[in-house]
Amino acid sequence: MMIRRRVVLGQGAAALGLGTTALLGPTRTAQAASRAGGDVPAAHVLNRLGFGPRPGDLATVGRDPSAWIDAQLKPSELPLPAALTAKLRESQFVDADPIAAVREYVSIAAQNNLQPNVARSMEVGGDAASMQMNPAAARQAQAGQGQQAATPLGRLVRAHQLPALESRLFRALESPRQLEEVMVDFWFNHFNIYQNKAFTRVLVGHYEHYAIRPFAMGRFRDLLGATAHHPAMLYYLDNWTSSVEREGPRDGGGGGVGDGIRRGLNENYARELMELHTLGVDDGYTQADVTQLARMLTGWTLVPVRQRRAEALLAPAVRVVPPGHPADIPGFWFNPRQHDRGEKQWLGQRVAARGQAEGDFALDTLAAHPATARHIGFKLAQYFVSDRPDPALVARLAQVFKAEDGQIVPVLRALFESDAFWAPDSVGAKFKTPYHFALSALRAAGHSPANVIALSTQLASQGMPLFGCQTPDGYKNTEAAWLNPDGMSKRINFATQLAQLFSRSRDGVDVDALVAELGPLVTPATRRLVEQNRQDPSLAMALVLAGPGMMRR
């Protein structure tokens, strides 16, 4: 490890001995980058602020790394290439009514006699595959879920999931707004939803484009608001049926949302809102606070899926607006009949009954809480710098977060200017997640696949299916989570397959060009093995793409 790092840094090593001079401000990165020289800083920023270099990137970024960082912090000023926008099929979820998609799902599932359990699972939540008692049927249900779906339901799901996968993966591979794509990944994980919980299957693209993407480089409070309003989150964490405690039979007339489910309080979203999304696990709330917050959030639900019950007539029609307004998410509905109108006692404060405003107040309070600043600071430091981030760095980021009202760009700027980010020990220290690795290998090869299914399958086989994390805490990005023998075998296999694909293509493999383009990301050991295997260009390319220089960022 030490040897590799010394060689990777090469001539830059001395220059990168930046010491502990406490320089702050915009000149910091410029100083760091210009003193370093060579491709090292370029490789470092491309690997951390993006998904790794494509051919030509190291040269471009190397001319002025700090200017590149500045440009990444202002993504709206970087136009997307026509070749990329031409392949995105985002009209499925942008300017679209998510409840219409859910109604279509429910209606097809109800008609489909082959999967009666799926119909029930949509009302009650649950994974279709796991509901089948017969293992053969379970396998069939699971196989039908993403790929060669022959059933009408499978086709509908695929029609929604595939564009969502394409949108994320094509943008990550080809967008010049690399930092924005990294932040979309970061925030999706932070506010994770699982795409295979019943009708969430047709909502994930909408969720990403309405609740995550518009605010990924914006303001934390907006992310919090948008995710709290989105039907997918309200469904995934069960808040949609959470209601003031009430006795009585299932009713459709004057009672609940009208889908036959008994009304009562559900704490799931309230707990995760505090534990995972904002304050963090240790910080200053009790079980009682969870219950009280759940009471405050009763009524935060979605426009009813089934329209025939009386109460559904009271709900507004879905207003389809473009993304960008955190409190204006199509499909959100505050149902006053579900809302607990009593007074609450939360985080040491008395909360008077004020209907939907109680939830807004809760989000304001949580976003402004110092524990949230520390929690987000920690997660950013861990994602961008090291698995066990320096507490001083975390404190600094928390301070900026608070001072800048949760604006993400200033926090990122402080991070990229920090000593910790540029420390020699930090360069190349983060082990890539399967997501990062697969994308970086494709980018290094200069390849964007015609369709994303193979890439999506690869991510699933490595234990990191995109949109497929079942638990709300999202995927980890640490070495401990991902470095294991099976994972390494799979990465090597992926690189080998990719290289074979190239060697069979018209242009063949130019290993020398690849090695030259990747500069410090090809270690001396890799160069030696490439030499030894010249007669087999496909193997040589695989060695580069899955070599030690490509495993870390």
Add this chain to the structure above:
Amino acid sequence: MTPFPTSRRGLLKLAGTAALTTLGGIRIARAQPSSRYATAAQPRLIVVMLRGAMDGLSLVVPYADSAYYQDRAAIALPRPGEADGVLKLDAMFGLNPAFAPLLPHWERRQLAFIHASGSPDPTRSHFDAQDYMESATPGRKTTPDGWLNRLATVLAGPGATPASQRLQAVNLGPTMPRIFSGPAAIASLAGGRAATTESLADQPRIASAFTQLYAGDDKLSMTVREAAATRREILDNLMSDDPKADQGALSLAGLSRDTARLGELMARDARICLAFVPVGGWDTHANQGGAKGQLSNRFGLLAQALDALATNLGERMADTNILVMSEFGRTVRQNGTNGTDHGHGNVAWLMGAKVNGGKVHGRWPGLETAALNENRDLAITTDFRDIIADVLEQRFKLADSQLATVLPGMTQRRRVGLIA
């Protein structure tokens, strides 16, 4: 010399002896001899972790506790003898009928439940509670390793080398869990068909090139070399000629296939003494159902998977224990959406070798409000570490100092009586 058996039954028989034979692609490896086990068979432990707080009150049901029916009107299971009623275990408890595949183990006294057990830490965070259960240090987040990794080191003994530790411990699935984190090397067994399908990178010239590339002493290099070595051995043991490349992570629907394969692997390779199986999908906050429904369907798939594991272990089952736990239980009272929320005490169970089975162990604290933890959850009367300690002391014959290494900071230990 008798012909080498090629039937599976014949191979399984041979696996029990101390022979080292290579014929074709099948290799039966010799158990690493250690003086401790020279005259007795190598004990084995498989830990199954149910992630998401499995509702134990719906599995081992206290039908005779009157509070059960008051508190769970929509999701309680009927009493023994009633339609869809629980299968009677004793005067207090009945088994969810979906768990019928494991009833023979109970009747053979090879299955013991421990109710009202768990971790004393009060956290209701899944992630913290799993962390504590896997590090076996409730309340302490600074423990760097997992208890199964510490156990692997203890079992390997002072003269251990990477070669001698190869395939001592196997993790099922793509993510290395906390319980296995630490210095001891852990092999991975993939879920799905990837486990038994030779991939491109398994071809000798490719595998060899990468082994040369990753020649160093750093963790990355050692992991790659370990992968190549164990992959070859696992493939040799389990090679199938199924060409489909369905590569998936662990799922409950496919669990029986994955546990069957793990059992088969352990039956064929005597070096494996520790294994870990994670199973998710237990966090039933809404509409969990009663005797029929979401949760019972899951129990059915779990029971089949555990039975498949035991069956495929074959004769190895006589030396193996399977321990099943979940990070905490769920609320005694159902919630407003016909599910349950995070709780405290839960049921755990132990199967296999020398188990004092056919019993529900532990003191049952009862479900009246006065007996509950924080007025909402089943209390805990048996610490999960006491369950582990029984197995380590009585099956693995660990000395007190070794127990303290695997389960540090345990101030008081109480024997549960799980091993006969």
